[in-house]
Amino acid sequence: MNWRHTVQEILPKVTAALDRSEVGGDDAARAYAQNVITEQVREHVDARSLAGKGVPDLAEERALAEAVFDEIFRLGSLQPLVDDPDVENIDVNGCDQVWITYADGSKTLGPPIADSDEELVEKVRRWAAYQGQTARDFSVARPRLHISIAGGQSRTRMGALMGVTPRPCLSIRRHRLLDADLDDLVYNGTLDRGMRAFLGAAVRARKDIVITGGMGDGKTTFARALAGEIHPDERIATVEKEFELLLHEQPDRHRDVLAMEARAENSEGLGAITLHQLIEDALRFNCRRIIVGEVRGDELVPMLEAMNTGGNGSICTLHADSADQVFQRMLILAGSGGLDIAADTLFRTIGMAVDFVVHLGHELRHDADGPVNRRYVSAINEVLPPGDTTEPAVNRVYVAGPDGRAVPNTIPQCIDDLIRVGFDPGHLTGHAWTGGRT
Structure with a gap:
């Protein structure tokens, strides 16, 4: 049965009976909301x-309550798409x-999700108030919203x-590979076994x-997969604008995670917590590695300082069109961050802090046989202190091959460090040992 109009009544x-600030957290809020909704x-x-009108039976009444709950604490009529x-x-x-894009690159027009744009805005306001780590405003005064x-x-x-x-516009990006590791990326064709090693x-x-690349190139998934190589008991801090890495929701893989999410200022312009501040905090909370979901501005320098001092083995992502442009991109970010x-x-x-830049490529096209949607590693550069120029020196360990995918090109200067943790340099020379007698 379609409950949409009844739900809106x-x-x-x-929502008038719910005040998240008085409920005391997501779990308590949802338990309290269940009671309010039932009533x-x-x-x-x-x-x-x-009034002598038709009434739902007990099963339909429960379904109606679930539909109301979905409108507040999930994504209402969009939830089946989100679960797909x-x-x-x-x-x-x-x-x-409502445009739906699938993993294979195909795209379809879906059914309406509200009877009016005003109703759509009210839906988004509810989701912003009840579904994030902290309640966020969506209004004329704050017409932009970003939330996990x-x-x-x-x-x-x-x-x-x-x-x-x-x-009013709304865009939802599903995190499809929450538990992806490097083996999954090999299976998906993002990298080969030598690069995985x-x-x-x-x-x-x-x-x-x-990790660099363009929008939608899979940088967050790639960072999550790299983190899968970290020992489960190592203390990690994740620092993000909105939670996307979600390492703290994988206790079997990461048992000691400090997950930190930035916060915008309130309507009075107070209470903002920036990525810059959170990176500095991460170093004070005994975190061995720091993973920044995306470096966008003034958090760049503290991230580099963390890599150069107490956060060896850290990871971050940023937008760049190629591995060769990453240093100029960092310079632009520093300037834009004031x-x-x-x-x-x-x-x-940068030359002292960063060891490797991994650049991701993304090919999305429509052929006669259907859509093509592939993501892959296109280059890996070893970063070294500046030499003959002001920019850091670069050792091109992997370069783009004929199809755009990265292929081995040279040996990194830090090869001895990699060998000490079990890397076979034959993966770079084409003579990797595969077991058995030689």
Whole structure:
């Protein structure tokens, strides 16, 4: 049965009875909400009975209560799409334009998710208030929203806009590979077995790694897979704008994780917690490695300092069009973040702090046989202190082959460190030992 209109009748009474600040956390909020929803649904059913209208049976009443709960603590009518393992992105351009992109690159137009744009905005406001780590505002005063949402069988990242677009817009990105490791990336074709051995050794040898690529190239998934090579008992800090790495939700793989999420200022302009501050805090909480979901601005320098001092073996991601552009990209980020730092000073810091840059490629096209959607490693550079130029020197360990995928090119200067943790240099020379007699 379609409960959408009935749910919209009950929701105002439920949300009026909920005050997250008084409930005391997500688990308590949801338990309290379940009781409130049950009461409001019962009142609705009783009112219909007194008016001589048809009423749902007990099973339908429970389904109605679940639908109300979904509208607040999950994603309502979008939840089946979010739970679909084949769905990658959901883009909403107004209440009746719902575009669904699948993992294979195909795209379809889905059904409306609200009767009006005003109803769509109210949905997003509820989700922002009840579904994130902290409640977030979505209003005329704050028309931009970014939030990580847990619900159903998956985690999602949601962004929303209103006022600055002709119609309210919503984009949802599903985290499809929450438990991915390097072996999964081999299976998916992102890297080959030789590169898997190389990267695993780099993590175990506590090399600092920067993952670069464009939007949607799989940087977060790649960082999560690299982290799978860290010993389960090693203390890790994850620092993000919105929770996406989710290492703290994998206790079998990572038992000691300090997960930190930045916070925007409140309506009075107070209470903001930045990535810059959280990186500094991570070093004070005995974290051996720091993983930053995405470096975007003034957090760049403390991240580099962490790599150079107490956070050896740390990982971060940032947007860059190629591995060769990463240093200039870092310089731009430093400037956009308001950092007053000379280029040569920044480059020396990068050269001392970063060990490897791993660049990801992404091919998305539509052939006669259907869509093609492939992600892959296109280059791995070893980063060294500046030599003849102001920029850090680069040792191109893997370079793009004929099909864009990275192939071995040279031996890194830190090869002895990798060998000490079990790496076979034959993976780079084409003479890897595969077992048995020689």
